[in-house]
Amino acid sequence: MPAVATRVASELRLQIAEGALLPGAKLKEEALSEELGVSRNTVREAFAELASERLVVRQPNRGVFVASLEVSDIHDVYIVRRAIEVSAVRGGGSIESIAAVRAAVEEGKRAAKAGDSEGLGSANAHFHGALVAMAGSERLNVIMSQVLAEMRLFFHKASIDGGFYQDYLADNDQICKALEAGDNDLAAERLLSYLARSEEHQTAVHAS
Amino acid sequence: MPAVATRVASELRLQIAEGALLPGAKLKEEALSEELGVSRNTVREAFAELASERLVVRQPNRGVFVASLEVSDIHDVYIVRRAIEVSAVRGGGSIESIAAVRAAVEEGKRAAKAGDSEGLGSANAHFHGALVAMAGSERLNVIMSQVLAEMRLFFHKASIDGGFYQDYLADNDQICKALEAGDNDLAAERLLSYLARSEEHQTAVHAS
DNA sequence: GATTGTTGAATTGTTGAACATTTTCGCCGG
């Protein structure tokens, strides 16, 4: 992807992740074109990239909108997560890749101690990314990073009730311990349990 | 994606799948623009779509090329297949979704009887697509369809040695029988065995 | 009053041309 279009896509990605652009918001080509000092065509190329990541949806002749996830999408996303995360965990990983998982757990602990709610969410994403990275597949990593980006779309609401990451922190530690002990099946079992609870939680938050 | 750009992308997708555009071939914007009677910008939008599907790769300032898979890519793709196909099979499916799997098996048998090698490959793709569809996840279906499209990139060479689909046909039937019997774990086990053999085969063909 | 056309402005879709930037490649001198 060309340099300028990539920059524009990154900028928009950032604004979506930060919540500056809320789900459902319309992205007008001309407005963005002026605001960012690039041509409409370049904005369009950026749109194409974001659309491929499902961060925006393109409605023909109507425009592009920041993706907004329905309750059914939540379930859909968790099906994907179960498939790739559990598969990666079952396959186990190298010493280094497990160390990366451990590092993400510790990162979460530090954030918890510092009361950094933002950092906790970030560490949790790193943890699950590290799980998938154990499989050593570039494609799987890309898929997972897109899934995590999609999840940020509804984390804004979910993270309101603080302290809900606390439980997950312990889960993550347990999963990591099982991996370090070489008991991949136990790790997978714990991960499945975590994912079930997480999905339930997210669904509950968004049903209201 | 706009209408014209979509049409162009489909056209290129077809030519790649048929082997009219071989891996590594360069796609020149101006040439395609003239040939298809669309503007360069539109061709670029089509490129963006194909790049997101990994059918072409974009090398900045150098152009776009039909993707060409290395041996390491083969392994990578099979990691993804193991993750999503096995997960879907383990989760089982509805009566109708299993019927779709059965339909793909029968489609393969008909093609075999007719000596239609092309149809055999197509039926095999349908079979594995139907397996993933059991999970009922739109995202998983999209991922699988892209993986299958990628695999067509090196099927051209592999399908040369005829009769190699014959064995797979029996495998598919056995997997389907296990699903129909409700024994998802057995189906998953057989699928894993199939995937291992298939990967070995593809690797062998491409090592030469 | 509610549904249905109609009109016109706003937005997206697509084109074509122009220019900047980068790569490619032949060529020439050493």
Place this chain on the structure above:
DNA sequence: CCGGCGAAAATGTTCAACAATTCAACAATC
């Protein structure tokens, strides 16, 4: 043989225009 020079070619980006579509406001009809 080769390292650099420069022209040609291809991509990256912008700009301006027009076509096609959507959308909202308003008129018309029942």
